[in-house]
Amino acid sequence: MGRMSAATAVSSTGAVAVRDRADVQRQVKLAVVYGLVLVTLLAFALTTSDSTVWYTLEERVNRKESPPVEANGALVLWPAVAVAAVAVALAALNRVPRSWVGVVVHGLVGVAFFAGFLVWVYADQANAGAIVMTNPLPGTIRLATPLIFGALAGVLCERAGVINIAIEGQFLMGAFFAAVASSLAYSAEMGLVGGVLAGIGMGALLGVFAMRYLVNQVVLGVVLIALATGLSSFLLSQIPNDPDVKQYLNEPLILPRIEVPVLSDIPVLGPTLFNQTLLVYLMYLCVVLVSWLLFQTRWGLRVRSVGEHPKAADTVGIKVNRIRWQAVLLGGALAGLGGAYFTVGSTGSFDNGASAGNGFIALAAVIMGRWHPVFASLAALFFGFMWTLQAQLAFLDKIPGELLRASPYLATVIAVAGFVGRVRAPAADGEPYVKS
Amino acid sequence: MRLEIKGLTKRFGSFTANDSIDLTIEPGEIHCLLGENGAGKSTLMNMLYGLLDPTEGQIVVDGEPVTFASPRDAIAAGIGMVHQHFMLVPVFSVAENVMLGREHTRGLGVLNRRKAAETVRELSSRYNLAVDPDALIEDLPVGVQQRVEIIKALSHDAKVLILDEPTAVLTPQEIDELMEIMRELKRQGTSIIFITHKLREVKAVGDKISVIRRGKVVGTAPPTASETELAEMMVGRAVQLVVDKEPANVGEEVLSVENLTVVDPRGHQVLKDVTLAARGGEVLGIAGVQGNGQTELVKALLGLVRPDAGTIRLDGEDITRHGPRESLDAGIGYVPEDRSHDGYVGDFSVRENLILDLYRTDGFSRGLALRLDAIEQNADARIKEFDIRTESPETPVRSLSGGNQQKVVVAREFSRPLKVLVAAQPTRGVDVGSIEFIHKRIVAERDRGTAVVIVSTELDEIYALADRIAVMYDGRVVGVVGPETPREEIGLLMAGAGAGTTAATGTDTEVEA
Numbered sequence: 047m048g049r050m051s052a053a054t055a056v057s058s059t060g061a062v063a064v065r066d067r068a069d070v071q072r073q074v075k076l077a078v079v080y081g082l083v084l085v086t087l088l089a090f091a092l093t094t095s096d097s098t099v100w101y102t103l104e105e106r107v108n109r110k111e112s113p114p115v116e117a118n119g120a121l122v123l124w125p126a127v128a129v130a131a132v133a134v135a136l137a138a139l140n141r142v143p144r145s146w147v148g149v150v151v152h153g154l155v156g157v158a159f160f161a162g163f164l165v166w167v168y169a170d171q172a173n174a175g176a177i178v179m180t181n182p183l184p185g186t187i188r189l190a191t192p193l194i195f196g197a198l199a200g201v202l203c204e205r206a207g208v209i210n211i212a213i214e215g216q217f218l219m220g221a222f223f224a225a226v227a228s229s230l231a232y233s234a235e236m237g238l239v240g241g242v243l244a245g246i247g248m249g250a251l252l253g254v255f256a257m258r259y260l261v262n263q264v265v266l267g268v269v270l271i272a273l274a275t276g277l278s279s280f281l282l283s284q285i286p287n288d289p290d291v292k293q294y295l296n297e298p299l300i301l302p303r304i305e306v307p308v309l310s311d312i313p314v315l316g317p318t319l320f321n322q323t324l325l326v327y328l329m330y331l332c333v334v335l336v337s338w339l340l341f342q343t344r345w346g347l348r349v350r351s352v353g354e355h356p357k358a359a360d361t362v363g364i365k366v367n368r369i370r371w372q373a374v375l376l377g378g379a380l381a382g383l384g385g386a387y388f389t390v391g392s393t394g395s396f397d398n399g400a401s402a403g404n405g406f407i408a409l410a411a412v413i414m415g416r417w418h419p420v421f422a423s424l425a426a427l428f429f430g431f432m433w434t435l436q437a438q439l440a441f442l443d444k445i446p447g448e449l450l451r452a453s454p455y456l457a458t459v460i461a462v463a464g465f466v467g468r469v470r471a472p473a474a475d476g477e478p479y480v481k482s
Numbered sequence: 483m484r485l486e487i488k489g490l491t492k493r494f495g496s497f498t499a500n501d502s503i504d505l506t507i508e509p510g511e512i513h514c515l516l517g518e519n520g521a522g523k524s525t526l527m528n529m530l531y532g533l534l535d536p537t538e539g540q541i542v543v544d545g546e547p548v549t550f551a552s553p554r555d556a557i558a559a560g561i562g563m564v565h566q567h568f569m570l571v572p573v574f575s576v577a578e579n580v581m582l583g584r585e586h587t588r589g590l591g592v593l594n595r596r597k598a599a600e601t602v603r604e605l606s607s608r609y610n611l612a613v614d615p616d617a618l619i620e621d622l623p624v625g626v627q628q629r630v631e632i633i634k635a636l637s638h639d640a641k642v643l644i645l646d647e648p649t650a651v652l653t654p655q656e657i658d659e660l661m662e663i664m665r666e667l668k669r670q671g672t673s674i675i676f677i678t679h680k681l682r683e684v685k686a687v688g689d690k691i692s693v694i695r696r697g698k699v700v701g702t703a704p705p706t707a708s709e710t711e712l713a714e715m716m717v718g719r720a721v722q723l724v725v726d727k728e729p730a731n732v733g734e735e736v737l738s739v740e741n742l743t744v745v746d747p748r749g750h751q752v753l754k755d756v757t758l759a760a761r762g763g764e765v766l767g768i769a770g771v772q773g774n775g776q777t778e779l780v781k782a783l784l785g786l787v788r789p790d791a792g793t794i795r796l797d798g799e800d801i802t803r804h805g806p807r808e809s810l811d812a813g814i815g816y817v818p819e820d821r822s823h824d825g826y827v828g829d830f831s832v833r834e835n836l837i838l839d840l841y842r843t844d845g846f847s848r849g850l851a852l853r854l855d856a857i858e859q860n861a862d863a864r865i866k867e868f869d870i871r872t873e874s875p876e877t878p879v880r881s882l883s884g885g886n887q888q889k890v891v892v893a894r895e896f897s898r899p900l901k902v903l904v905a906a907q908p909t910r911g912v913d914v915g916s917i918e919f920i921h922k923r924i925v926a927e928r929d930r931g932t933a934v935v936i937v938s939t940e941l942d943e944i945y946a947l948a949d950r951i952a953v954m955y956d957g958r959v960v961g962v963v964g965p966e967t968p969r970e971e972i973g974l975l976m977a978g979a980g981a982g983t984t985a986a987t988g989t990d991t992e993v994e995a
Contacts, residue, residue, distance in 0.1 A: 343590075
């Protein structure tokens with residue numbers, strides 16, 4: 047060994063003192079983003095002269111039963127500025143932890159930003175008390191419902207290794223056939239069944255072309271969306287305008303709201319969560335169900351294994367394509383339910399392009415939620431919140447309506463590009479498995 | 483369990499991968515299958531494991547003929563396999579990987595993770611295979627991952643265990659541990675089919691040796707047979723196991739690397755403060771287990787990765803910030819470790835691949851046009867000089883054998899004047915004949931005064947070529963030693979420490995030497 051020590055030159059320290067580039071990037075990114083939030087909030091605070099705002103906890107203003115409450119917005123604005131300032135300081139010193147504490151910091155800054163923004167928008171009113179801040183949460187849940195179904199469908203398929211960008215197409219067909227089934231059976235609940243069946247049908251198409259004919263799955267998704275758009279539009283045009291026929295094909299019943307006893311009396315949360323339609327309650331159930339299936343059951347373990355390393359699954363006797371088929375069909379069923387929202391779940395009869403791009407936002411939620419059912423659902427809730435906010439603020443002239451309408455999509459781009467950072471898709475996502 | 487293979491044949495179209503193979507594996511024996519890459523070992527094992535259907539022939543277990551439609555049948559019959567590329571899901575825990583396919587559940591298909599962890603603990607204590615059931619596979623060193631594969635096979639009650647090239651990714655110490663594990667398994671009655679092309683291992687652990695060449699069993703030998711005999715059986719002719727070379731005529735320092743540090747996109751330091759020098763007329767061998775920073779070092783030398791700290795100098799000129807084209811133009815020759823990924827374009831012809839990094843030179847282009855005649859002459863000359871076995875210069879490189887593909891890459895890199903040759907795994911997946919040839923050319927390049935840097939995970943190759951050996955571990959050069967240093971000493975360096983415990987437990991300990 048003596049010769050060895052003579053010949054070797056080893057530094058006894060651990061890592062070399064080189065600042066990791068990713069760490070620097072994170073520091074800069076956080077400091078810039080928090081800095082922008084701080085500057086914006088400061089601008090809000092300084093440009094607000096009369097910070098009195100009125101709010102109600104109801105979803106709609108009801109001046110008789112619960113009159114709007116007056117509040118001093120400055121008590122929100124300045125603390126929000128303080129939170130942002132602390133966050134900027136932490137980021138500049140690179141002291142934002144990477145653990146869940148860091149997530150709490152991000153969350154606090156986000157809440158501070160939205161609170162400050164709302165106060166600013168509603169403050170400085172010409173007629174005192176004319177415009178009242180309402181509770182955006184019930185609307186958030188409703189608008190997020192189809193997104194969550196779509197995101198769950200995407201998560202299931204992609205966890206099994208099949209890329210599903212055709213969620214939009216599944217929505218459209220689900221919406222159309224939900225309307226038809228509901229009209230035929232004169233029952234809103236049957237509409238859900240129709241939506242599920244249509245979603246499964248679209249899932250089956252995805253499965254056949256992706257797994258049997260090994261078509262490139264991104265191209266396939268685009269083609270399926272085009273197919274669903276054209277087909278639903280064609281079928282709609284074939285329904286005659288004669289009211290006697292039309293009532294059996296495109297005049298669906300709408301799901302009624304069901305108030306859950308006791309739970310719906312909880313302040314704020316009660317009306318938000320427990321005064322909704324059957325479809326929304328199904329959505330809660332599905333989030334729990336998909337998470338449980340994926341992470342607690344044998345089937346879920348197999349689904350994840352075929353999405354990560356199909357050959358490993360094959361060598362222990364798991365039938366890769368069979369598992370993938372199951373996941374794709376179940377995903378189709380969920381997306382079909384999401385589609386049903388656009389007819390029997392909300393507005394009633396089917397119109398061309400009823401899903402209005404929701405499928406693409408659901409796809410963004412999948413990525414933002416890192417292919418995890420719960421996180422994807424949270425991302426979907428975020429989009430629902432942005433939409434609700436936009437609808438509520440549409441008639442206030444503080445910021446241009448166009449900018450407001452674009453804001454959910456801007457938020458998507460920023461969120462996906464900046465905050466999610468490096469995300470890892472299932473390793474075998476989009477790769478067909480062919481036995482050699 | 484007694485496993486017999488009778489007349490097993492597999493044809494792919496007109497190509498016969500396995501030709502009427504007969505083998506018998508007795509209970510509790512370690513049966514070595516020796517053969518070159520492409521000899522048909524893997525095809526045979528895939529048939530035995532139900533991944534391929536035999537064209538003809540029979541598999542007989544304890545006197546009963548069986549057919550395996552899928553791995554599930556083979557597993558049920560008591561056959562387990564540890565694949566060369568591990569069949570483990572990297573983001574799953576050890577226990578989840580072990581139970582996959584035969585999950586422990588508590589009704590309703592709900593996973594029972596505690597039970598699965600218990601199974602792993604039980605097997606690991608019974609066969610002395612230390613592993614933490616809750617660790618994630620991607621966090622474990624390869625040696626431990628291999629143990630997980632063995633546990634996985636044993637949890638399926640394997641009576642015959644197939645180990646497909648299990649030592650390719652291990653340090654010498656890990657190889658010793660694996661052999662100990664194999665002996666322990668044998669003591670407890672498991673038979674092992676040990677597939678390898680390394681003669682020393684076969685002799686160390688085998689009870690019986692069968693040699694496969696071009697899809698046929700060409701003979702069996704006892705473990706007492708000499709290495710030369712075995713090599714001859716494997717290749718089909720007398721082979722020279724040692725490269726003839728004169729003592730190095732060492733010149734001046736050509737390439738120098740100082741305090742080079744590289745951080746990967748995930749934030750890990752994959753190269754830590756590396757300082758090295760390569761001198762003209764000398765082969766510097768870089769030894770180390772795969773994944774200890776060699777890949778990043780080579781990429782940094784070529785300008786494929788931008789170093790986060792440190793400098794690289796070529797003839798005194800700072801080339802740290804050069805891109806690949808500037809590096810190649812400056813006179814660095816590059817044989818990449820994964821030739822199909824970085825070395826050639828598979829669908830391009832041999833002729834085109836021979837000028838992939840030369841097409842811009844005056845010899846091969848004029849203005850915007852290529853000089854097709856010159857390219858053709860070049861191809862003919864190189865094919866002859868390097869003995870590239872191809873139907874024609876038009877043949878796509880993809881359809882050549884591994885050895886000939888590598889010769890195309892080597893021929894191209896050697897066809898311009900070099901100051902430094904960087905060759906990573908120059909003979910991986912290459913037949914013995916081509917290995918001899920490529921080694922000779924590398925030595926010839928050295929004798930011409932080029933500084934040669936060879937990166938190899940095969941110690942045999944390092945010993946055959948190197949005039950100086952640098953050993954890498956965990957992103958650092960942990961030692962630079964002479965070519966006569968004993969194997970054990972280099973092995974200890976490759977494992978990162980004198981104690982040799984690092985790789986076994988998977989924890990990071992500091993290097994002392």
